[in-house]
Amino acid sequence: MASPRSNVTGLDAVFRFFDKDGDGKISAAELTLCMRTVGEELSLEDAEAFVALVDGDGDGLLGFEEFVKVVEVEGEEETERGLRAAFEMYESEGEGCITPRSLKRMLSRLGTSSGIHECAAMICRYDLDGDGVLSFEEFRSMMTMV
Structure with missing residues (x-):
């Protein structure tokens, strides 16, 4: 047993x-x-x-x-690699963070139309340091809450 x-x-x-x-x-x-x-x-x-x-x-x-x-x-480690890959898809501007513009671009590629202000509001919910963008750590926190 x-x-x-x-x-x-x-x-x-x-x-x-x-x-x-x-x-x-x-x-x-x-x-x-x-x-x-x-x-x-x-x-x-x-x-x-x-x-x-x-x-x-x-x-x-x-x-x-x-x-x-x-x-x-x-x-x-596999989960971390998956999160890193997802983050990099949204962080398409090479700035090391997800901006409202990069979020809007990725959502558009995924078939969801959102304005820049809506994207900024989405980011604001998980932007722990208030800088208007999502770092990888903030993205990881967001993904574990979802």
């Missing part, structure tokens, strides 16, 4: 897939084998280095808790 924590994370099946010998730990060899199974090449040396990097208890293996931490960090 799966532990309550593994049910919460939904990663217990993935962990069991990687844990080929069923000992409750993932070795570098198991990691290499599983990565190959999903079409990724990972040398044993690289797998050993990776395991050593994230091995919190120093046993040379990845336990479930260590595995969850790795997956959560990867998910956060």
Whole structure:
């Protein structure tokens, strides 16, 4: 029976897939084998280095808790990359921020017609420092509120 924590994370099946010998730990060899199974090449040396990097208890293996931490960090990094890409679409003027003009331009490309004053009002809702534009940090805050 799966532990309550593994049910919460939904990663217990993935962990069991990687844990080929069923000992409750993932070795570098198991990691290499599983990565190959999903079409990724990972040398044993690289797998050993990776395991050593994230091995919190120093046993040379990845336990479930260590595995969850790795997956959560990867998910956060992927989310950050997605937010950065979305921000760059709206920040089309190369100023490092979303201006009312760049917001209007992107909304127009997406098929929504908004005037410059409406775009300024949209920005104003999430403009934490009151400078009339959205920085990446303000954009990230806005996206996590939505």
